[in-house]
Amino acid sequence: MSRRLPSTAALLALEAAARHQSFAKAAQELSLSEAAISRQIAKLEEFLGMRLFHRVGNRVELSAHGAGYASQIRASLADIERHTLQLIAGSRGITSLEIGVIPTLASRWLIPRLTRFQERHPEIEINLRERTHPFSLEESGLHAAINFDYPIWHTLKVQPLFAEPMVAVCHPRLASQSPQSMPLLHKLASPYTWPRYAVLAGLPLSSDPTGPTYDRYALLIEAAKAGIGMALVPGRYVEEELQGGKLVAPWPAIAELCEHYVLVTRPDMETSSALEKFERWLLEEAKAE
Structure with a gap:
């Protein structure tokens, strides 16, 4: 059975944009364009069927759903990174x-x-x-x-x-x-x-x-x-x-x-x-x- 999971790129874009409360700063951190971050967030919102950010003029604000989801994703990404680093370290003894x-x-x-x-x-x-x-x-x-x-x-x-x-x-x-x-x-x-x-x-x-x-x-x-x-x-x-x-x-x-x-x-x-x-x-x- 196939898993219903969003792309890693979209989750990384969400985590960075939520932390900075800015697509521009997230783009700078991930070495992407602001438009690329916006597209990833739009794809993720379409995948989930809900708004994660509210667009207010040139600013973005997390929705209630977006804030909770971003917090959970941040913890999950940290776990993945930790397990990856532990595996790499283990391979070096x-x-x-x-x-x-x-x-x-x-x-x-x-x-x-x-x-x-x-x-x-x-x-x-x-x-x-x-x-x-x-x-x-x-x-x-x-x-x-x-x-x-x-x-x-x-x-x-x-x-x-x-x-x-x-x-x-x-x-x-x-x-x-x-x-x-x-x-x-x-x-x-x-x-x-x-x-x-x-x-x-x-x-x-x-x-x-x-x-x-x-x-x-x-x-x-x-x-x-x-x-x-x-x-x-x-x-x-x-x-x-x-x-x-x-x-x-x-x-x-x-x-x-x-x-x-x-x-x-x-x-x-x-x-x-x-x-x-x-x-x-x-x-x-x-x-x-």
């Missing part, structure tokens, strides 16, 4: 591991240490995938995740890595500003961290809960370096900035206020030799801290 990781932890802690793993295990390739929120490891296609210790992981194998104390940091020119008047920077997913810090540190911080919010610690750190306000971040993320004088920590450090990082794997998945080696190495690195 290399085992690939897909690891989901918090971006800031990856850039400031994991990646600087990966050369040690590569030197020990040159036959294993570590591919890092950005994950900033809790997610279903079973449905992700990842071998493991390095993330915060969320309750969602309770059915999985969770191995503690380290607990990182939080420190309050700001630009040096703000260091002498009183706690009551200091503008506070907030992490979007942690709205209660500053009130808890105020109680534990015994500081009369501003009772105003409003203030700039940021998705990631990396953005909080950059905002603090720019002098926008005081940020509460894991200490190891700002070691370099503190040593170089780009940031200062004028307020007390509270040992009870920590971020807990864990390695998460699936107990129902057959553990490969490569994953066992990565787990062993990662736990050694965390213990050495």
Whole structure:
């Protein structure tokens, strides 16, 4: 029985056009003409029998159906690419591991240490995938995740890595500003961290809960370096900035206020030799801290 599938070219055009919200930018990315992208989308819409984009003057906007379909196709294309790269790597005697990781932890802690793993295990390739929120490891296609210790992981194998104390940091020119008047920077997913810090540190911080919010610690750190306000971040993320004088920590450090990082794997998945080696190495690195 023949499969009812659209062409790969049409799906690639959809994914790029949906991501950019522009046929012109999709054409530039795929080295095609804008007219070619438009034709591929038109063929796909005819195949599906529905509009994926609304044409508004010179602009295009995804329809509700188009947005949902594009998201699903993006995930499917990523899976195809991952399986393809794993097959190619396997043909060269290399085992690939897909690891989901918090971006800031990856850039400031994991990646600087990966050369040690590569030197020990040159036959294993570590591919890092950005994950900033809790997610279903079973449905992700990842071998493991390095993330915060969320309750969602309770059915999985969770191995503690380290607990990182939080420190309050700001630009040096703000260091002498009183706690009551200091503008506070907030992490979007942690709205209660500053009130808890105020109680534990015994500081009369501003009772105003409003203030700039940021998705990631990396953005909080950059905002603090720019002098926008005081940020509460894991200490190891700002070691370099503190040593170089780009940031200062004028307020007390509270040992009870920590971020807990864990390695998460699936107990129902057959553990490969490569994953066992990565787990062993990662736990050694965390213990050495």
